[in-house]
Amino acid sequence: MKVSIKRKATILTTSELATDHRLHKLSKSLEQAGYQCEFVCRIKSNHLPFKGTNKVHYLNTIWQSSALFYLIYNLRIFFFLLFHKTNLIISIDLDTLVGCGLAKLFKQSKLIFDSHEYFPESPEINKKPWIKAIWKLAEKFFIPLVDIGITVCQPIADIYKNKYNKDFLIIRNAPSAKREIKETSITSKQRLFTILYQGAVNNGRALRELVQAMNFIEEAQLIIVGSGDIFEELKKLSDPLGDKVLMTGKVPFDKVASYTANADLGIALLEDMGLNNYYALPNRLFDSLHAGLPMLGINFPEIEKFINEYKFGTTIDNIEPQNIAKAINKIINNPSQLKEWHENALSARKYVNWEDESHKLISILKTN
Structure with a gap:
């Protein structure tokens, strides 16, 4: 039975929409649950054009990387959500959770945290102690505010459970069963x-x-x-x-x-x-x-x-x-x-x- 769409879900990410398939699969699943989905993402230089049908809000941060990018982007997320009507806030990874969590403090919206990785120990920041400490502090403050936690494997879910007593759903990033696959022989189909x-x-x-x-x-x-x-x-x-x-x-x-x-x-x-x-x-x-x-x-x-x-x-x-x-x-x-x-x-x-x-x-x- 088709579900009538009455509620709005806002997905906030630093990813590029044209190349991140999980975001689009997530939006379709949310629509099945009765939500009208929209994306919020950053304006990124040389980004590929987005061909989806969902509404997209682009936030300009001037900086493309560094601590200033994350600070400005999360502030922009906070003010966007503060004055934007939505029933469900979906924070994609820890680098958007600060802005989403701050907005959650002022709004009645539910907050979903979709953790595709264990961000504080990602290679880009694991060897930068003070930056890592800031993200761990953000994690400590904002994960308790999450209504529904999602992650990709049991060990990461166990980390969140042990540290914050928060249960996370395991949703692996598998392709759709309906996706057409071009069958190929694995032997002698190419010269190299x-x-x-x-x-x-x-x-x-x-x-x-x-x-x-x-x-x-x-x-x-x-x-x-x-x-x-x-x-x-x-x-x-x-x-x-x-x-x-x-x-x-x-x-x-x-x-x-x-x-x-x-x-x-x-x-x-x-x-x-x-x-x-x-x-x-x-x-x-x-x-x-x-x-x-x-x-x-x-x-x-x-x-x-x-x-x-x-x-x-x-x-x-x-x-x-x-x-x-x-x-x-x-x-x-x-x-x-x-x-x-x-x-x-x-x-x-x-x-x-x-x-x-x-x-x-x-x-x-x-x-x-």
Whole structure:
């Protein structure tokens, strides 16, 4: 039965809407629960055009990064929400929770905190003690104000429960079961074996080591789909390798699937740079599973558990370039194993989908 839309939900984020698929899936789920959704995001230089139907409010912060950006953006969020009618405030990650939490103090709106990562221990701030201390203070003050907490894996939920006695729903970022997948054979479909990294091109993703590993891998191409803080550095590092490394830059989320479906091996390697990385469950694991793409991951708990549970890849215990190359060469030289992983991934798709994941949130919202 179709639910009449009477209430408004406002999703606040620092992410780029054209490249963050989870935000759009979240908005559709909220609509199923009876909410009319809108986005609030920052004006970002060189952002890709947003093609969705939801209303978007852009907030200008002048600064694109640094502490001043986060200060100004959260102040702008606070004043926007203070004078804006909404029934449900959805804060995406800790970097928007301060503004959303302050508004919650003055409004009757419910507050959802959707924590895609454990922000205080993200690689960008984990080695900056005073900045990390500020975010931990923000977390300590504002998480108790949250009405519904959401996160991506059990270890992060456990951190919030142990520190603040706050229960968080686990909603993994799986693709929709209705998403069309272009079926591809995992063997001999391309002249070169294709290795795919998709996601943010930032510190902590073992991307420097991955590029260097290509020096020891023959008849293969690495495609890096995404952009981020170390994009230009990585481009210079990969230049001597020529066509062995292709960097696409930003790609809209509706276009990324074509890269995933036509690759031979996906990559989910991370550096040990704090609890955020250690307990990470990257989006690309779910996208790869749905595309039938085998994975090479790091043996951190959640990554290893996911790959082993669905038997669609393997993990390594260190990210030295030669060790990465050794693992990939072994995979290239074992096409029967690669085909088995491909088939296992396709078989597992029916057990991992957004509809099942988001049902937990929809049920709570419909009864409140």
